[in-house]
Amino acid sequence: MPRSMIELPYQIEYLSILDEEGKLDKELEPDLSEDLLLEMHRAMLLSRRLDERMLNLQRQGRIGTFAPVKGQEASQIGSAAALDESDWLVQSYRDQAAAVYRGQSIESFLLVYGGFFQGNQLPEGVHNLPVAVPVGTQTLHAAGLAYAIKYRGDESAVMVYFGDGATSEGDFHEAMNFAGVFQTPVVFVCQNNQYAISIPREHQTRSKTLAQKALAYGLPGMQVDGNDILAVYVAAQEAVERARSGEGATMIECLTYRLSLHTTADDPTRYRSEEEVEQWEKRDPIPRFQNYLQEKDLLTDQKIGDLEEEIEEQIQQAVDRAEEQMKELEAEALSMFDHIYAEMPPYLEEQRQALEEVLAEKEGA
Amino acid sequence: MPRSMIELPYQIEYLSILDEEGKLDKELEPDLSEDLLLEMHRAMLLSRRLDERMLNLQRQGRIGTFAPVKGQEASQIGSAAALDESDWLVQSYRDQAAAVYRGQSIESFLLVYGGFFQGNQLPEGVHNLPVAVPVGTQTLHAAGLAYAIKYRGDESAVMVYFGDGATSEGDFHEAMNFAGVFQTPVVFVCQNNQYAISIPREHQTRSKTLAQKALAYGLPGMQVDGNDILAVYVAAQEAVERARSGEGATMIECLTYRLSLHTTADDPTRYRSEEEVEQWEKRDPIPRFQNYLQEKDLLTDQKIGDLEEEIEEQIQQAVDRAEEQMKELEAEALSMFDHIYAEMPPYLEEQRQALEEVLAEKEGA
Amino acid sequence: MPKMTMVEALNLALHQEMEKDDRVIVLGEDVAVDGGVYRVTEGLLEEFGEERVIDTPLAEASIIGASIGMAVYGLRPVCEVQFSGFSYFGMHQIESHAARMRWRSRGGYHVPMVLRTPYGAGIRALEHHSESREAYYAHTPGLKMVIPSGPRNARALLVSAIRDPDPVVFYEAKAVYRAFREEVPEEEETFPIGKAQVVREGDNLTIITYGAMLQPSLEAADTLDEEDGVQAEVIDLLSISPLDHETFVNSVNKTGRVVIVNEAPRSFGPAAEITARLVEKSFWYLEAPVQRVTGYDVIVPLFAYEDVYLPDAKRIVRAAREALSA
């Protein structure tokens, strides 16, 4: 075949179930339990309110910089909901919605963003990795974790989150390739929220979709409406199944939008228009899903009102606990020497003592 | 379109013109001048003989480790021949065939592999970058060079060589993406010689072709018979044209084979079978092209014999010159302090003087 | 002379150099439309266009690696890595190529690039946003490593770095970015790379420091003056590599007592090299052990404890008294 086209094993699929007008594709509608539907709804709402509260706290100087989830709740909760407890979630810095859904406490995030590393201690049995800030790096941990799971003959899957920007990093490439070669049970979930700080998706890469990057690794890739929690759930569920059954890795691109700031240090008006944001506000994943649940008679305005109150209370309690803990922890600066190594080497012990003296002197003064 | 396939802008093409049986696809046969055809033939033969000679020198301990080209001559010469002098070649450590074709001297390579960095000095006007050993890294230099060319409004193209193994490195990914986003005039030429040291191509990545990796960056990718110099030339020529005319980057995967050792430190019998090597010997690019030229009456056995002698003589002279230079350079150890910076900082000057004393003492002893 | 923050002064340097020399181009994440997350590159896009002020994909190795290619072609790329904590993504490009291209090509090509990157703690940031790893670069032959301490020298050094024919890693102290203003002349100023500066004279003790640590060092010098009647000479290194030992050796040969202050972790850090040079050059003048006041050998804590982590005037004074009492 002197000059011919080569056929590739995969094509890139697009999936949407509940569209932004609220139109439902009945044939694709997943059969989910009432409990799960309401749990997902609650988790999205909790994340939204937590964002708002944290923004407030940040503006008052009570916590530092953080990255709001707003707009991406469906991408996170829809995908995380496809995981079992024994599966692993490898998160980045904008994934509080999923992390809390998977069992991390709200106050742990408040502590971390309040400047206390103590918040990063995970509860027993929660198989999340702590927040990875360096973009894209966590994809490799996921690939390795998944290799270990496979080696152990365990049946868990690993899900890893990253952004549109992260697909440009070499680590993403290497992780996809590693997962492809060793057919490890990873689900690569790209939250394509259209921006990497100020850089729009189109400027991040010339490829038409991010999902098609999977083709470079001989892996299946799928693009879904990331503001449609049903579509996200279905895609994630399929990918998790693939992973658990030994068929290897999948990449899912969730088309979504960051409705808020990149972080609290960011001013998005410098790089995007109000109109664009308004367009995407109409696609907000929460009202869309809420309407769906109301039409299914699973939610009423009254129930939503109660839920909002309950969530407010939950957050308030977490804030109170966190602030109390922060006050207590203030005096624990010496803990910066903990957990550098399993055992403290002598030179560190010396430095720790030196700091102890400095602190004692300050206290004395 | 709730669940649907996404159409991608590019597909992956395969190209072959003169196949391993010597069958020529007349329709695709490029119209090349007699001079160019003979020049390409000579360059391939020169490289083959140089390989043999260097292997000899290495076995005698007269030079150190190097990486033979054998088997990949068509991939290198076919692609390099598509470049003009004003274009740039960014090479790796197995690209002597192309580098010499583009004007680097044989003795410069002998010097480098003889342990003398002085060999890396390029002749005026030769737009090659020196050998880059760290796999894949050079692809980024090519992307940046090409950006600069575009910025300057110059019409040159940049061609960068790398192996099948190199496609696994993050740098390759980042370079392709950079070139895609900025539509820089680069031709990415992958010499897929089926192995990265002992790792076979199939174990390097799960993708069916390497060429399809271009899809991840929204770039055209093409797979060619890399032992068919006509196919390589045509593909390269098209890609160089694309580059020069502002249409951006292309990736070409040359399917070829390393007929010799990875480097002189390698024992390929540990990881591949004799049968496999024999299979590929039948596809040797040189006899194939030689037959083509003979059928075109551009070469005769007599002419080939003369050419072989001429090449032997050329190599011999280079070896003589190189060995002479090495002898002279032996006393120039202090030159290790040169070219670290444009101007030698005082602390280095001090170290240089210290070494001078040490050397003087040794001489004295 | 207008009074400027370090951010404004760096911005001025970039504006002026880009105006003067069309080989100078700026690239990095969010440097164009957004003007850089610290606004150091603000306004450059508007003035010089997107071909010269380039928002790159999110990939540090490519920012650095592509800059090397650009520099080889004759441009003078000033690339930004958004935080120094992410510069290790391109460490292989820096070590293997930026630092070696001149050497490898025997002077045929060179890499006049500047890698600008904010470093250091003190601004209540996230993990990876507070490190000081200048020692990695200072230990790498073929690189220069510069760390200004204030608006005026930042501007002058950035101009010099851009004009330098060799690759310069240029650390910008986040803690200094907007901490204070200084008069910065509109007219061009440069400052030689590889030269330190005596910023306060004194006969009793030498404090050697740089970057964000200059301010607490000066504060400590004031305290020592007021409370101990001790005159500390304070040396601002400005260049970490080449390291100008002549300047600090001269000082120590006069004072005999020395405190070195850096916020990087202590072990295998900059203060070690400074100590070693002093031992080589000033051994017979040293009247007391050299005191290192540095970051501890721990991960820089999240911000609740960063003030405790960072060397401050108190710790410097303490160390000075130690040196003086020996």
Place this chain on the structure above:
Amino acid sequence: MPKMTMVEALNLALHQEMEKDDRVIVLGEDVAVDGGVYRVTEGLLEEFGEERVIDTPLAEASIIGASIGMAVYGLRPVCEVQFSGFSYFGMHQIESHAARMRWRSRGGYHVPMVLRTPYGAGIRALEHHSESREAYYAHTPGLKMVIPSGPRNARALLVSAIRDPDPVVFYEAKAVYRAFREEVPEEEETFPIGKAQVVREGDNLTIITYGAMLQPSLEAADTLDEEDGVQAEVIDLLSISPLDHETFVNSVNKTGRVVIVNEAPRSFGPAAEITARLVEKSFWYLEAPVQRVTGYDVIVPLFAYEDVYLPDAKRIVRAAREALSA
């Protein structure tokens, strides 16, 4: 006891640890089918299978990054980077994650991985195959950095490194790989990480060194004995971090004179930290300036001049005489 090269001794350690503990797995480029380019992993594939002895794609960041993930899941990956000159490709994974996971998770996860990698000059190799950049790793909190000097301690230290609960960068001197044989017991031996060893006793001078530089240091000690009647104490650090200053401080407090030998470039290199510790701990015992005998601050030359570049017994003797004459 069989006499082994360092390659064989390392291979023995891997075999035995893999037999004992199924958490131990080996990964890297060409480590399985090929047995490693230096054959350190030879025979492991045959014995333990391809799930435990993994030929990876050609990508160092992924070798290191995936190892981190494996370690978090409870495995004990021993990954190989084919040459230390290519380990910077994964510097961000090392600095940002391997070194921090324990800290970040407050002990919830840890990364008991070993990064094995051949380092150093002396074997007529290509560019990037002769560097010594242990200072990068030693300067990074959360990492351990180990460099054995011969077959027996290489085996013992590798076993200790594999069992260590924290990430260990394990440099293997190419120049020592097959340079000589030593008796290595079949029975298990370990050696504590963070401990140095006095390998030759002496009262007049201390030579502090490690890795491939131990041999020329011992040679120099012999020369000093024969030609000068000087008894040099030679200390083999074995661990660069944690650095066992107690051992060398004790020695220097006895001898008062010291030569430090490392093949890394001088500036900001290991000898600087050793000097600084001595200044802190042994200042009043030092009778002469500390002498650093190191690689020069240049790119390691291609092999024609590598013997000139590398510290050798002559240069060490020279420096020792300098120290003794002060």
